Amino acid sequence: MARITDKIETLIRSVIEDMSYELVGVEYIASGKHSILRVYIDSDNGIGLDDCEQVSHQCSSIFDVEDPIAMQYNLEVSSPGVERPLFHIGHYQRFLGHDIKLRLLRPLNGQRKFNGAIGSVSEANNSIELMTNTGSYQLDIEMIEKANLVAHF
Numbered sequence: 001m002a003r004i005t006d007k008i009e010t011l012i013r014s015v016i017e018d019m020s021y022e023l024v025g026v027e028y029i030a031s032g033k034h035s036i037l038r039v040y041i042d043s044d045n046g047i048g049l050d051d052c053e054q055v056s057h058q059c060s061s062i063f064d065v066e067d068p069i070a071m072q073y074n075l076e077v078s079s080p081g082v083e084r085p086l087f088h089i090g091h092y093q094r095f096l097g098h099d100i101k102l103r104l105l106r107p108l109n110g111q112r113k114f115n116g117a118i119g120s121v122s123e124a125n126n127s128i129e130l131m132t133n134t135g136s137y138q139l140d141i142e143m144i145e146k147a148n149l150v151a152h153f
Helices: 004-018 049-066 089-094
Strands: 022-029 035-042 073-078 099-108 111-122 127-132 135-140 144-149
Touching: 004 022, 004 035, 004 049, 035 049, 049 073, 089 111, 099 135, 111 135
Parallel strands: 035 073
Antiparallel strands: 022 035, 099 111, 099 144, 111 127, 127 135
């Protein structure tokens, strides 16, 4: 069964790309009437408030017609920021060697949260190798609930 975020990405991807933005990903945080639908966008020139407003208006128009989420929610359009979320295998390839933090859907060896560097990426297996202080882990992308780059200043 397709996730709601996959359906939403399909609905808005071409419109966002036609506006010369990259659709980084979509998060849906269900919390009753306080639910949040967060759309991350990026561009070569960076993202400002005006960019977020323009994309928000376009997405709102699409969602008014398509109604992909039956319940009440707040739409947020945002830049990915310095601790950029990673959604797809291509994101992991793009940031190969970078440090990330991630949370798994289910524990692996009694642990759900991991920090480490992306050691390798396998498109064929839809997986990454995460190099940590305690060893390396082969993780299927579908096992990852949330992943973000770690900013070093």
